[in-house]
Amino acid sequence: MFSFCADPSVLPDWQWMACYLTTGSHFALYRSVLVVLLLLALAAPLALGMGFLGALAVRSGNAALRGVGTVYVSMVRGIPDVIFFLFVPFAIDQGVEFLRHKILCPDWDQPIRQGNDFIVCQAAKMPLASDPAWMHDVWGFTLALIAFALVFGAFAANTLNGAMNAVPRAQLETAEAYGMTQGQTFRRVLLPQMWVYALPGLSNLWMILTKATPLLFLLGIQDVVFWARELGGQKTGHYAYTHPDWRVWYFLGVLAFYLTLTWVSQKVFDRLMVRLNHGQATAGGEALRKAPA
Amino acid sequence: MSSCAESFNGLILRALGRDFGDRLLPRGLEINFCDQVFLIASGLIWNVYFAVLALFFGFFLAVAVALGKTSPSRWLSRPAEAFVFLFRGSPLFVQFFFVYEALVLLPRAGIEIGPITMDTQWMTRAWAGALFVLFLNTSAYTAEIFFGALKSIPKGDLEAADAYGLAGWTKFRRITFPTMLRLAWPSYTNEAIFLLHATTLVFFSAFPAWQQMGDALYYANYFAAQTFNPFIAYPLVGMYFILLTLGVIGLFGVVNRRLNRHLPRAARARLRFRPQYIR
Amino acid sequence: MKKLLLSAATLAFAATGALAQDIVRLGTEGAYPPYNYIDESNALVGFEIDLGNALCERAGLTCEWVQNDWDSIIPNLVGGNYDAIMAGMNATPERAEVIMFSDPYKLPDPSAYMALAGTDPSVMEEGVIAAQSNTMQSGMVADTSATLIEFPTADETIAAVRNGTADAVLADRDFLMTYVTESGGELEFLATVPSPGAGVSIGLRQSDTELQATFNAALDEMKADGTLNAMLVEWFGDEVPQFE
Incomplete structure (x- = not known):
């Protein structure tokens, strides 16, 4: 990074530190912060989408659909999220390869399970063995993303369902009195009004999601926890920058990162709540209306 | 291959240590279905241990912190707020790592407090160290729940207490505390479930397993790695947790009915079995 | 295709x-x-x-x-x-x-027990021995009467010996070698055992x-x-x- 970094063993303290903190592996740590933020940015809307479908299923007139929705929501409630994170990516990975195998290699005459080995034809590999390494990383990340969306979708489904129930009946009845169809009532009245009821729950969900991101580490993704552990460990003479066990400092840094993240999120949600309260038939909206402009 | 009865005898208490069952865990090809059923069940001992003790001790600290937050004195409210922010604002998983690394830095010879030397080694063990983290963590979440409940105690109730001449400790014990508990109970039930689920993280973070004593997920993970087949062990542990969760809901429901027994039937808040995800 | x-x-x-x-x-x-x-x-x-x-x-x-x-x-x-x-x-x-x-x-690779200098060799039978989980060595410790603690990485097993969580670590001798030579006498080998x-x-x-x-x-x-x-x-x- 800096020109004076050529031989770390002879550097004075501050220069050594400057060089140490700008090594390639430290940049990998800084990049892993982006991985966490990327996961959050993608998982949040996906989970919201899953939650929307889940909520609609739970409220559906169709008993079968309602059953599926209820089982989905309560299963995620009863089982620790870690178990899903360990199981779902693995199951999807093998499931996808199995399906691709059946479709792409119909002539295959050998069993897929040979003893312990799980063997599908080369064309069915996901991603293909010939694909560059980044494709494998993207696939691993996608699997993690699916697991997050699945777990937090169930949480969101419950929040959204509650919010839809919380919209005052009178609002919906008025809409019907105006001659709106069910779909129109849903789109024009229920949907815009439910957000203010959903926001406290959703902001909470965002916090839980944020605090679940270190579990990426368990999925074999090189996130901040991975790098904190890797870089913090004792470095012997095999490395250019030797140091004793510094893990406690690295984890202090990770802790500070997450505290900042949740603190900023909280500020944003507080602002958002004020905006959403405008013109709502709630105590919050009333307070805003009465407040001197 | 061992019979189911042998598996039961050898493994059902194995999570307590190798003196309580088979010395060695079943390995590789010798693992059968019963081994998985009983060893994973045995691991639940630790999940229940962590959850029950953390919730029990956490309850008292939470009440203290919640009262601290409502205190007019900044010397009390600020530290209480900081404590809640610290533990609610960061992931439990990272807290485990950090606290473990901090605990191992304690002097090996022990800390000298006056004439007594306090041994520090035991604190890095999961049964103590992880319990300590879970205790502080759940205290912070519960304190926030209790704080919200304290603020929503109906003004009339407190004024009525004043009118009856209740004050200080008597007023707290007979009016403020029971009302707070009643209002907070549904959310507290929810927190208990979250905490129960969080106990599965202990052996996946920094805390090492001693003599292969671990929780249910530790063993499920062990089996998945040994048999290369996660389709038995993980669903099994998932099923166990559904049962435990139902148990928690049932137990807390009983308490909830007791807390609300003085209310007219129609006004009793039924414990919402619809899950809430406030944490 | x-x-x-x-x-x-x-x-x-x-x-x-x-x-x-x-x-x-x-x-x-x-x-x-x-x-x-x-x-x-x-x-x-x-x-x-x-x-x-x-x-x-x-x-x-x-x-x-x-x-x-x-x-x-x-x-x-x-x-x-x-x-x-x-x-x-x-x-x-x-x-x-x-x-x-x-x-x-x-x-x-022969395996070796490494401990802080001056540790009594009896810890190999009665003490707390760290090993990386799912290694040959963790199996070897489980077969002795010593208490096994497992860590997911090898680096953590060394840290456990340094901070006193474990009395000794059993690992590949060639892996431990650098830690011993660079410790300036703080760490030493207790014994070497042949590997199967x-x-x-x-x-x-x-x-x-x-x-x-x-x-x-x-x-x-x-x-x-x-x-x-x-x-x-x-x-x-x-x-x-x-x-x-």
């Missing part, structure tokens, strides 16, 4: 796996210096990285390294996420039940016999012309046992 048109005979060839594509994915832990580790420029380096690259070059294979944590390194091999493991893995009979090994590329098995080898799926043959042929070449020995000395020093 091409595969659909293949005759049954070539299909059998393709069935043996990785070779069909000429791209072989090699799994390693990346946290076990000097065998394999991530250096400060975020590159995988170490004895096995050099050796793996040399083997692939000789065999005309295109190889790609995949980093995977130790605990799931075998499940991910049999699950097909990569085709071979080079991660300081001893070819033990236990592992040979589930995967297959090439010829060894490093003669059996044929030595450190490439781990392969049991169905991948063709890849095994390819690697063995390349290994034989490197053993014959002395390049493997040179590599061993480069990474482990003069005292490392060499191939005849």
Whole structure:
């Protein structure tokens, strides 16, 4: 990074530190912060989408659909999220390869399970063995993303369902009195009004999601926890920058990162709540209306 | 291959240590279905241990912190707020790592407090160290729940207490505390479930397993790695947790009915079995 | 698509796996210096990285390294996420039940107990011994009367000895060597125990016999012309046992 970094063993303290903190592996740590933020940015809307479908299923007139929705929501409630994170990516990975195998290699005459080995034809590999390494990383990340969306979708489904129930009946009845169809009532009245009821729950969900991101580490993704552990460990003479066990400092840094993240999120949600309260038939909206402009 | 009865005898208490069952865990090809059923069940001992003790001790600290937050004195409210922010604002998983690394830095010879030397080694063990983290963590979440409940105690109730001449400790014990508990109970039930689920993280973070004593997920993970087949062990542990969760809901429901027994039937808040995800 | 048109005979060839594509994915832990580790420029380096690259070059294979944590390194091999493991893995009979090994590329690593200087050797029977989980050594400790504590990485086992959580660590002697020599007398070996098995080898799926043959042929070449020995000395020093 800096020109004076050529031989770390002879550097004075501050220069050594400057060089140490700008090594390639430290940049990998800084990049892993982006991985966490990327996961959050993608998982949040996906989970919201899953939650929307889940909520609609739970409220559906169709008993079968309602059953599926209820089982989905309560299963995620009863089982620790870690178990899903360990199981779902693995199951999807093998499931996808199995399906691709059946479709792409119909002539295959050998069993897929040979003893312990799980063997599908080369064309069915996901991603293909010939694909560059980044494709494998993207696939691993996608699997993690699916697991997050699945777990937090169930949480969101419950929040959204509650919010839809919380919209005052009178609002919906008025809409019907105006001659709106069910779909129109849903789109024009229920949907815009439910957000203010959903926001406290959703902001909470965002916090839980944020605090679940270190579990990426368990999925074999090189996130901040991975790098904190890797870089913090004792470095012997095999490395250019030797140091004793510094893990406690690295984890202090990770802790500070997450505290900042949740603190900023909280500020944003507080602002958002004020905006959403405008013109709502709630105590919050009333307070805003009465407040001197 | 061992019979189911042998598996039961050898493994059902194995999570307590190798003196309580088979010395060695079943390995590789010798693992059968019963081994998985009983060893994973045995691991639940630790999940229940962590959850029950953390919730029990956490309850008292939470009440203290919640009262601290409502205190007019900044010397009390600020530290209480900081404590809640610290533990609610960061992931439990990272807290485990950090606290473990901090605990191992304690002097090996022990800390000298006056004439007594306090041994520090035991604190890095999961049964103590992880319990300590879970205790502080759940205290912070519960304190926030209790704080919200304290603020929503109906003004009339407190004024009525004043009118009856209740004050200080008597007023707290007979009016403020029971009302707070009643209002907070549904959310507290929810927190208990979250905490129960969080106990599965202990052996996946920094805390090492001693003599292969671990929780249910530790063993499920062990089996998945040994048999290369996660389709038995993980669903099994998932099923166990559904049962435990139902148990928690049932137990807390009983308490909830007791807390609300003085209310007219129609006004009793039924414990919402619809899950809430406030944490 | 091409595969659909293949005759049954070539299909059998393709069935043996990785070779069909000429791209072989090699799994390693990346946290076990000097065998394999991530250096400060975020590159995988170490004895096995050099050796793996040399083997692939000789065999005309295109190889790609995949980093995977130790605990799931075998499940991910049999699950097909990569085709071979080079991660300081001893070819033990236990592992040979589930995967297959090439010829060894490093003669059996003796294991060693390492402890703080002045530790009483009786801890090996009565004390607390740290080992990396799912290693040969963790099995060895479990068979003694000592108390086993397992850590997911090798680095943590050393930390456990330094901070007093464990009385000693049992691990590959060649891995521990750097820690002992650099500790300035703080750490020392208590005892050395021979390791079972044929030595450190490439781990392969049991169905991948063709890849095994390819690697063995390349290994034989490197053993014959002395390049493997040179590599061993480069990474482990003069005292490392060499191939005849």
